[in-house]
Amino acid sequence: MTKARRALAAAAALGLLTVGGCSGSDDSSKSASGTITYWLWDTFQQPQYQACADAFHAANPQYKVKITQYGWDDYWNTLTSAFVSGTAPDTFISHLSYYPQYAAQSQLLDITEQVKKDNVDLSQYQNGLADLWVDQQGRRFGLPKDFDTVALFYNTKKVEEAGVKTEDLQNLTWNPTDGGTYERLIARLTVDKNGKRGDEPGFDKTKVATYGLGLNSSGGGFGQTEWSQYAFSTGWTHGDKTPWPTRFNYDDPRFKQTIAWFRSLVDRGYMPTLAIASSGVNQMDAYGAGKYAMVTEGSWNTKSYWDLKGVKSGIAPTPIGPIGKRASMINGLADNIYAGTKNPEGAWQWVKFLASPACQQDIVAKQGIVFPAMKTATVEAERAFAAKQIDVAPFTVHIKENTTTLAPIADHWADISALMTETMDSILSGKSGVDSLDGANRKVNEFLKK
C-alpha cells in the first residue's frame, strides 16, 4: 500500500512538474506586437464586442484585439491571479464592486490625462455613470459602457388567469405600511394548492403552488433587484453620498420599514422563504417552471427571460413609492486598463473606441441585449428590443423621469458585503428582527473609517 502510494505521489509530482512547465506559454499574456487582449464574462455580449473589435481593427489596422471570455465565477479569480503573475489582459470589463480594490492596489491605469487630451465628452453618457469610475483621489479608471435598471417581469398567462389587465400593472403604487396596490396585486397572483388566491378567504399559505413574487436572495447590503427599488422610493439611499459614502444608512427607519414589509410578504405566503428560494434552482428557473408569477429583475437578464421555454413574459415598471415617484438602481460597467500593460496607447485607443458612438450606438445598441451608456444610443436600443417583441420602456422610464439612484460604491465593500449578507439573510429568514440593522450599520461604518 505505502509503496503504491509513494509511486502515485511520484507520478503526481512528475505530472505537476510537466503542467507547471507548460504554463509559461500562456496565450493570455500580452504581446508587444499591437495585439490588445480583452476579457469579458458575458457570453451573450461576446458577439457584439467582437463586432466592435473588428470595426476597431478596420479603423486602426495597426491594432488587433483578442477577446477571451470567462464565466462570472471564474472571472475575478482568474483576473486576480493574472495581476499577481503579471499576465493580466491589457483591457477588461470591470464592475463597481471590484474595481476600487484593484485601483487601491495600483493594478489599474489612471486615464484622467488621456480623457482630457482626447477631449472625451463625459456628458454624452447617462447622468452620473461617468462619476462612478473616478476614485476618491480623483483618478479616472474607466468610461461608461452600458447601464442597467430594474423592472418587474410577469408571466402573462398567470396575470390573465388572475383577471388582471396588463394596463393595471403600469401604475402600481407601494408604501411600507400596507404595500399599496402593488401588494394587492402580489396577493392576487399568489395561488395555493387548492386554487385559492392570496386575497381570498381560505388561502393556505403553507401550501403555495405559485408565489405572487419570486425571491432571488436577501440582497445583502446591495439589494439591487431585491429591495432597492422600494427603499429608494421612500427617499432612502445606501449612504450619505454616492460614490464614496462616509457612512451608510442601514439603520434608517425608512430602510427598516421597507425591509420589515419585504419580510412580511414571506409571512403572508406571497413570497417564498429564503430557505425555499435558496434550496436549489435559481429565481429565473423557478419562474420558468411557473412557480413565480412575477419577479423583480435587472435589464441585463431580459434576453435570458425571453429565452425561457414555456413561459411568456411581459415587463412592468417598478411601483410608485411614498415620495410619489418610482425608483430603480442604475448601475453600469466600464472597461479598465491594466497598469502593467505593455501597450498603454493601443489599450487606450481600444477603450476609447468601446466608449464611442461607433461601438455603442452603431453596434451594441442594435443587438438589443444591453443598454449602451450613451444617451443617444438608448432610442436605438429600444428599437432593437422592440424588434424582438420586447417593450423595454419600463426600464428606460427611469431615465426619462429621472428616477434612478446610483449603485453604492465604497471602500471595503467586500467586508461590508459579507457582514450585510449575514445580517439580511438572518432578518429575511426570521432569525432576527430589523433592529439588528442598528448594530450592523455601526460595524459597516467602522469598516469605512479604516
Added chain:
Amino acid sequence: MSTATRARRYRDVPAALIFVGPAAVGFLTFYLWPAIRGFYLSLTDFSLLSAPEFIGLENYERLIGDHLFWNALLVTLEYVVINIAVQTVFAVLLAVLMHRLTRSMTIRSIVLLPYLIANVIAALVWYSMLDYQTGVVNQLLEWLSVDRVAFFGETTTAIPTIALVNTWRHVGYTALLVFAGLQAIPKQVYEAAAMDGASEWKTFWRVTLPLLRPVMALVLVLTVIGSFQVFDTVAVTTTGGPINATRVIYYYIFEQAFARFDFGYASAMSFALFVILAGVAYAQLRLTRASQSDLS
C-alpha cells in the same frame, strides 16, 4: 551490523535516490516549501497584490476572537461526524456484502460509479434534485404525503444534506478500500470460525472487524482528513449560507483569501487547520494501533 551489510547499504544509495528523487522533488516543491511559506505569510498582512508586511502574531490573535472562525470549525466538525459515521458504516456493510455474496465485477464497478462523477457535477445535480419547488426528490416526498423539505436552504438541514451527498459519492470508493482489506484476511480463519459454529454475525464482530483494524485505521485517517477538506460541494451550492450554516473552514479560508484579499489571515487559519488535522491524524493512528496487526 557487519561491514559487509553497511557497504551494501551504501551501494544501494544511488538507486534509492533515483526512486525517491522524483517524489522528494514533488514533496519539497509542492508541499514543504509552500507550507513553510504559508506559515511565514500567516505572520504578515498580505493583500496579494502588494508585498507582505510582517505583523507577528496579530492574525492569530484575531483568529481567537473571530466568531466566524469558531463557527466554521463547528460546522466542519458536524459535517465530518455525519459524513464519516454514515460513510464508514455503509462502506463496511457494502464491502462485506461484496466479499461474502458476490464475485461479480459488474457489481463492484457499479458501487464505484458515483466516485467517477466529478464532485461539482454530483453536487449540482443533487442541488437541483433537492430543490424545494421543482426538485424530483420533493415531488416524491409529496406523493408519499410527506411535507416538502428545503434541504439545502434550511440552516438545520443544509450541513447534513451536504454530508450525505458526499457520502453518496465516496461510499463506493471507501467500500473498495475495505474490500481490499477483507481479501487479505486468510480463508482459514473463516473456516475455523465456521467449524466452531460461529454465526455470520459473530464471525463479523469477532473475526472480520478485528483483522480489518489496520486497514480501517488507514481508511479512517484518509477519509477523515479528506472530509475536513470539504469545499467544492459548498462552493457550488450554498456558498456558505444560509446565514453561516455551511461556512465550512476551507470555504471561509477561501473567502478571506480570494474575495477579501486577506491572505495573511487566510494563511493563519490554514496553519491552525494544519495543526488540528495533524493532531487528529496522530490521535487516530495511536488509538487504532494502525501499525500492528492481530494476524501476526
